[in-house]
Amino acid sequence: MLKGDANSNDKKRPKILVVRAKRVNDEFLELLQEAKLDFVSIPIMSIKPLPTSEYVREVIDNFDHYHFAIFISGNAVRFGVSLLQNSWPTLPQGVQYLCVGQNTGRLLRKYACNVATPGTMLTTEGLLSMPQLKVLKNKKVAIFRGKGGREDLTIELKDRGALVNVCELYQRFIDKTELDLARATLPLIDCLVAHSGELLESMGKPPETSVDRISAVVPSARVGDIARVLGYKRVTIAENALPQAMLRSTQDALDQL
Numbered sequence: 001m002l003k004g005d006a007n008s009n010d011k012k013r014p015k016i017l018v019v020r021a022k023r024v025n026d027e028f029l030e031l032l033q034e035a036k037l038d039f040v041s042i043p044i045m046s047i048k049p050l051p052t053s054e055y056v057r058e059v060i061d062n063f064d065h066y067h068f069a070i071f072i073s074g075n076a077v078r079f080g081v082s083l084l085q086n087s088w089p090t091l092p093q094g095v096q097y098l099c100v101g102q103n104t105g106r107l108l109r110k111y112a113c114n115v116a117t118p119g120t121m122l123t124t125e126g127l128l129s130m131p132q133l134k135v136l137k138n139k140k141v142a143i144f145r146g147k148g149g150r151e152d153l154t155i156e157l158k159d160r161g162a163l164v165n166v167c168e169l170y171q172r173f174i175d176k177t178e179l180d181l182a183r184a185t186l187p188l189i190d191c192l193v194a195h196s197g198e199l200l201e202s203m204g205k206p207p208e209t210s211v212d213r214i215s216a217v218v219p220s221a222r223v224g225d226i227a228r229v230l231g232y233k234r235v236t237i238a239e240n241a242l243p244q245a246m247l248r249s250t251q252d253a254l255d256q257l
Contacts, residue, residue, distance in 0.1 A: 015189035021045040028243040042182040046173045056167045064092040071099050072145035077107045079169040080144035122240040124153045137161035147171040193217045197226045205231045215253035
């Protein structure tokens, strides 16, 4: 558990709870600290790599035959590039590399040149709106993601005629001990920041005693809908999941209290 602005003596300062998986350098938490916001980070989710299946190995070995490679997250880049470099020390230039988010794209550009991300809508829907993916008949697409990810992208790409192979490289686990701690902390805070629907659903319904006070800050309208279904009355939807956008929405949520 990480706390920010612990030296503040202002007991009236709003409390923020962040529950996403722990990162080596978490820019969002750094921004919260720079803004002198009082927060607590309880990473209820952990990420673990999956054993490499024969299916994934075949995609890796024939990677130069693919037209597109889509990386869903930073973890997909880390685990995917590690596997690819075993067979391809220099990633094939004939492949068009696509990412949902700008941070994911920034990470992938360390290894490949022709990397593209959606302009503003940093979501699956934004990715599907990119001109590169409009005409896909008989185009081979490899998707690198975690186990159990959303199927919307795969289904739509196939509907457009693409030959899609999904490589599941890692798995997300909910840490029960951390989850219990986060749930016990929830009634005490004013703002819950959940970067995904899975995190929000794992946290469950807001406590009845503080449901009128707690704001849920989320990165998309889809996750916002999940928050409302769970019973959150105050929902602030960020422009996207980037740290600066999530910070602005967190500050907006606190200003409305």
